[in-house]
Amino acid sequence: MHRLLSAVLAALVLAAPALAQTGANVLVVANEAHPDSVRIAEYYAHSRSVPADQVLRIKAEVADEIERAAFNTQIQAPIANWLRQHAAQDRILYIVLAKGVPLRVKGTPGRDGTAASVDSELTLLYQRLLGREPAVAGRIPNPYFLGAAPIAEAGPFSRATSELYLVVRLDGFTAADVVGLIDRGAAPSREGRFLLDQEAGPAESAGNRWLAAAAARLREAGLGDRVVLEPTGKALTGEKDVLGYFSWGSNDAAITKRRLDLGFVPGAIAGTFVSTDGRTFTEPPAGWTIGRWTDRAGFFAGSPQSLAGDLIREGVTGIAAHVDEPFLDATIRPDILFPAYAAGFNLAESFYLAMPYVSWRTVVVGDPLCAPFPRRAVPSSDIDAGLDSASGLPARFAERRLQVLTSAGTRPDAARAVLRAEALASGGDKAGARKALEEATALDATLVGAHLQLAGEYEAGQDTDKAIERYRLVLAEQAGNVLALNNLAYALAVRKGQAAEALPHAERAYRLSGGRSPEIADTYAWVLHLLGRDAEALPIQEQAARSASSSAMHRLHLSAIYAALGRVDEAAAELKEAVRLQPDLESGDEVKALRAKIGG
Numbered sequence: 001m002h003r004l005l006s007a008v009l010a011a012l013v014l015a016a017p018a019l020a021q022t023g024a025n026v027l028v029v030a031n032e033a034h035p036d037s038v039r040i041a042e043y044y045a046h047s048r049s050v051p052a053d054q055v056l057r058i059k060a061e062v063a064d065e066i067e068r069a070a071f072n073t074q075i076q077a078p079i080a081n082w083l084r085q086h087a088a089q090d091r092i093l094y095i096v097l098a099k100g101v102p103l104r105v106k107g108t109p110g111r112d113g114t115a116a117s118v119d120s121e122l123t124l125l126y127q128r129l130l131g132r133e134p135a136v137a138g139r140i141p142n143p144y145f146l147g148a149a150p151i152a153e154a155g156p157f158s159r160a161t162s163e164l165y166l167v168v169r170l171d172g173f174t175a176a177d178v179v180g181l182i183d184r185g186a187a188p189s190r191e192g193r194f195l196l197d198q199e200a201g202p203a204e205s206a207g208n209r210w211l212a213a214a215a216a217r218l219r220e221a222g223l224g225d226r227v228v229l230e231p232t233g234k235a236l237t238g239e240k241d242v243l244g245y246f247s248w249g250s251n252d253a254a255i256t257k258r259r260l261d262l263g264f265v266p267g268a269i270a271g272t273f274v275s276t277d278g279r280t281f282t283e284p285p286a287g288w289t290i291g292r293w294t295d296r297a298g299f300f301a302g303s304p305q306s307l308a309g310d311l312i313r314e315g316v317t318g319i320a321a322h323v324d325e326p327f328l329d330a331t332i333r334p335d336i337l338f339p340a341y342a343a344g345f346n347l348a349e350s351f352y353l354a355m356p357y358v359s360w361r362t363v364v365v366g367d368p369l370c371a372p373f374p375r376r377a378v379p380s381s382d383i384d385a386g387l388d389s390a391s392g393l394p395a396r397f398a399e400r401r402l403q404v405l406t407s408a409g410t411r412p413d414a415a416r417a418v419l420r421a422e423a424l425a426s427g428g429d430k431a432g433a434r435k436a437l438e439e440a441t442a443l444d445a446t447l448v449g450a451h452l453q454l455a456g457e458y459e460a461g462q463d464t465d466k467a468i469e470r471y472r473l474v475l476a477e478q479a480g481n482v483l484a485l486n487n488l489a490y491a492l493a494v495r496k497g498q499a500a501e502a503l504p505h506a507e508r509a510y511r512l513s514g515g516r517s518p519e520i521a522d523t524y525a526w527v528l529h530l531l532g533r534d535a536e537a538l539p540i541q542e543q544a545a546r547s548a549s550s551s552a553m554h555r556l557h558l559s560a561i562y563a564a565l566g567r568v569d570e571a572a573a574e575l576k577e578a579v580r581l582q583p584d585l586e587s588g589d590e591v592k593a594l595r596a597k598i599g600g
Contacts, residue, residue: 021157021346021369023050025093025383029079032059034100036175041098043179044170047186048369054092056082059103061550064280064301064323066102066118068136069518069548075101075118080129084426089129089464090159090394091384094348094368095122097169099178103278103363104323112138116359117278117323119167119339123358126163130397131404131449139330139357146259146353151217151339156375157349158382159396166348168364172312173283184317185347185367188267192243193226194218194338195262199248199273205330207273211246213335221342237261242268243372244341245316246334249274250290250306258290258306264315269341271332271351273322276303278321278363284308308365318347318366326361346371390416392423414444421453430457441473448474452483459487464495485509486520489527499530510540519547526557534564545574552582568598 028050030041038057042065046056048184060066060074083089105121115136123142124134134140144162146154157166172178196211208231213228226243230236235254236247240263249255249272249429264270280301290306291298298304308321320332336354345353353568355362388398398419421436437450455470471488474481478499489506493499510524521544528537541561545554553577562571575594578585584592 003324003492011131012465017442021093021378021383023054023369024531025091026050026054026096026368027079027082027088027092027094028055028096028098029075029101030057031062031100031102032057036178037098037100040100040170040175040178040182041096041477044096044098044367047182048367053086056220060102061433062100063102064282065104065106067548067550068105068107068114070550071102071105071118071121076122076125076128079122080125083125083129084422087387087392087394087423087426089397093159093166093383095125095167096368097122097167097171099169099171099175099281101169102282103280103341104361107136109325111327115324115361117363119169119363120358120360122167126165126397130163134359136359139360142352142355142358144352145356146336146340147356151221151336152341154343154345154353156345156378157352158257158378159384160382163400164352164358166352166368167474168348168351168368170365170367171281171309171363171365173281173309177309177312180315181312181317181365182367183271184266184268184315185370188317188372189243189265190267190372192241192265192268193228193239194244195228195234195236195239195242195246197245197247197252197335197566198232199252200254207248207331210333210335214246214338217335217339218342221339223342232463235260239263241265243567244268244338245311245335247272249277249305255306255432256290258288258310258414259314259326260311262311262314264317267317267370268315269318269337269347269366270311270316271334271337272306272308272329273331274305275322276305277303277308278323278365279303280307280308295506312365317370318351318364320355320362320364322361323363324361328466330362332362342373344371344373344375346375347597351456388419391419391426392418392427410447411444412502414440414447414450417443420445423449433457443444445473446477448477448484451477455484455487459491459495464491466557467491468496480508480512482509482512482517482520485512490523493523493527493530499527503531515540515543516547518544518551518554521547522551522554522557525561529557529561529564532564534561537561538565552578552585555581556585556590556594560590563594563597571598 028041028045030037041055058078102118104174105116105118146232170178196215198208198211215227217376218227233254237260242262242264251274285299288300291304308319311319331477333354337350340353341350347366347370351364383394388395391398402415417440421433425433437454440450441447451474455467458467468491471484474484485505493502505570506527507523509520513520521540525537525541538561541558545558548554555574559571559574
């Protein structure tokens, strides 16, 4: 058996038994709308002893790409609610998305674009729960990225030091591929070689330098006889006993076939410098082969490039891939990935230590807990420090949340009342939460967030006047608060029948949002409709419905505006789609009135 000879690895072998992360620190997310997702999630949960109540079923679109608004409501919000309700903000370290959860949040391209992977956006959910709101456009430096530091300075992932979730997915072309990946991750091998396939060309290109540095670091760790660095134009194929593989994929002119005939051992991890290798996990036709951008006939799922799913089919246990152009400097660094894995970090830690940015375009596929080599000790207090006695929230989360509030100028006593309200609301005590929020706002009238939460509670209880009062208090503090403007307009127009008074608030919200929010556009268009200004409302509502095509209410409102303009066929089509998206609308008075009007 090969020995790991470096001082770092020797220390790991001799360390006390590791208190490593377990299934208790994993939340598994399945998409009920996908035929295989729940089965895969439950299979993985059983494999890793994830508690049954930590398998969360959501209902999202079955597509590779999802609108940002739908991502927020169908994916991010249910996960956030589960974490709050289970007081698990600290305890959960890993979010595992089962096949069928969309891959990509639709957005603009480029370095400052808004397109991102679903997975990478979810890494920042902890910060959003704290009350921070990271920018949507562009990429965000990954605080767990090791950078130029030596592997010996890397630390195991824990809540003591990190405000991220490490998000991975269980994916592949078929459910059988995913089950195989899970099984391999549960019984990984320490044996095997690391194949580092440089692209023929400038040895000093960044990717080639990283591959050479990976070989050097692995040799320093005592693994020199297990390292293959290929510097020529030859593609590494037909190799056996492979524990690590990294190449340029279809960007290397020598790689022309989908199958490389590599014999991966259980636990093997991989990656490629390919822009769109994670664009889909839908299986291509058997006759499809990778090609070049100049050959449009050879495209599959919008690209001719190689697919991560093929390496999973060949037996890889973990792989990083890209849903859209990440740019080379944002790709996984093999000189960190493989040395970290060999040093005892688990699969998720290894990939995220090697990932320069989050809120970007990378996905990591595999069992996050897979760890072939001896693990570093992780004190249980670094994972979960229990509950804060004053607020009832997880201790580290409460400390950080309090800091966010007070650093924004909130009085400490008012901030503590807000924390109590959040804990009570998560536990289902709505009356207690409302009382704590009322106490907080009495102590500090500038608490915009608390006013908005109270307004929402009042609206849910159909106390529209109190909700309106709170929205006005918010606007007294922040005249340009788009949410308060929008919600006040809707409450006035729809709940109170005061559309004329609502209009300036709705219009201001729409202008301040730049017309980019489908929800705000929908409110503005609907107020115009209620005032009989349907010709003005129509283009705004059409854009809202296009931007949030899965929203039944946006479609229903568009149907009503078409009907008001006498465009009966279009009204009928939109009404049909609205009811398809949300069947319970059929019994509502609004739908009945529309049907009577358009004769459908």
